[in-house]
Amino acid sequence: MLAVDMETIRKQLPVWVEVSRPHAAHGKVASYIPELSKAPADALGVTILTKDGESASAGDCGMRFTLQSISKVFTLILALMDHGEDEVFSKVGMEPTGDNFNSMLKLELVRPGIPFNPLINAGAITVSSFIRGRDPKEKSERILQFFKDLTGNPGLDYDLQVYRSESETGNLNRSIAYFLKENGVLSGDVEEVLDVYFRHCAILADCSDLARMGLVLAHNGVDPMTGQTLIPRRYVQIAKTFMTTCGMYNASGEFAIQVGLPAKSGVSGGILSLVPGYCGIGVVGPALNDKGNSQAGVHLMEHMSRELDWSMF
Template sequence: MSFTEQEVELLSRQLPLWVEASKVRSAYGKTASYIPELAKAPQHALGIHLIDTTGTAVSSGDCSLSFTMQSISKVFTLILALMDNGEEAVFQKVGMEPTGDNFNSMLKLELVRPGIPFNPLINAGAIAISSLIHGKDSAEKSSRILSFFQALAGNDTLTYDMDVYRSESDTANLNRSMAYLLKDNGVLEGQVEEVLDVYFHHCSIQVTCSDLARMALVLANNGTDPVTGVTLIPRRYVQIAKTFMITCGMYNASGEFAIQVGLPAKSGVSGGILTMVPGRLGIGVVGPALNVKGNSIAGVHLLETISRELDWSLF
């Protein structure tokens, strides 16, 4: 289903105003300084790109800004791990529940048996998922992930931001601690440093809002790219991914986002947000200034405004 005429008319008139009104919120956020390279992003930037199943697109703001996927990549590595291994094998290694903790917390790995990550969208879960991607070594696994992301985005030029990759790797003490604990718990497949190399690479894949929107469109269309007609993901795995996005996709603000916006979404600490109107639209947003939960402060406000004005909430 495409944009309605009323939606196109309203978006063409109001979207630039909504972007400017939301951009003001960026003054109250901060870029992600714990990964030094991410701190260099323009704090007050805000952009959005929307695309429907006919290929009609609407965009506004700083939508040409390049940024790395960070945790947004976890949605698609989960899907690839499911395609490689099936549900039973994957969910022996990660759970299906929200944590209520920060995305980089390792608290429950020790406190709650059997010591597996609560879900695949927190760091510990995504590291475990990275170990399940098929390939003879980290280079082959990373190459398969990148090729999969390129197909989903309809963009074979997607590549890594190697400055961000190195910055993540150099400062990843907490992620390394989690990975070694997962290895000790019998959760992690393979060598810790090789798994982490895969994880850092897929977090460092560089995109724009239009790339995110096209990837979201494939999920919105139940795994088939409506632009090309090619089925890239089995419908069942899209269902699993979208459910995790509703329950866990916005870190420990996922419940609030479900109430205020009401759409499946995944954020990343570079300020990106991937979301969708199922069956209709893919949406990519970037706003590097983050709130205390690690989500784009201006991007969340913009999506709240659009969803409310166009009545897009699923609930």
């Protein structure tokens, strides 16, 4: 990694955002969740946060959006903290699929039919069933509190309109969940598990929240802002590996080559990334490419990684 001071990054970041912003025109805002279609297609923002508390932001970094699949990284971590590796990975695999994030194809073709990894929908729904709590309300409260701790933002909350929109139109996710239940992979009441899943996907955040979460991962579970250990190091290792191999859907290999950093995207246009040992990165750009990743956001990540020599490889 090049030794670039934050003042230089602050000066260059607005320029890089405007170089990448036109690429949003080649993408489309997600519409299969109706509420997400209201997002501005040309928005693009970024925040970078270092362990010293220095930050750089540019573009539409204050725009709030729902975490969507970004939340899957942290519900996996919470499930691991609740149950341990052996139990969680008895029901969820560790391999990329090469299929769309909402595909059921491998569930039917590959025995015993467990989801390939925890970052596709089938895997994340299964992981949601592992969160401890007496009922969906308590489970969701624990998840939300975990995100509040990770972001240092006590005001974090749900976008209830997006939650309802996902719940009312999530027929494919229901099909996946009932298929998992039929195969003995999913335990508990299907609708209650789905309620937990839809709710954590609808947590509202902005780029600074993503950057803070990325910073915790960059420092192996310790929040440098407080010195508090929030996640065991082993579970951070697992999460960062999944982010590298599966975090950008079935474009994860290309992202690893072009950017070379662990990352997780969501269909609201968010990207959470990190430079190990250095910084957390939060990006938003609602217009998506055909893989479901932010069109302009991916371009921005590629540009920053090249300019700053951030690739781990």
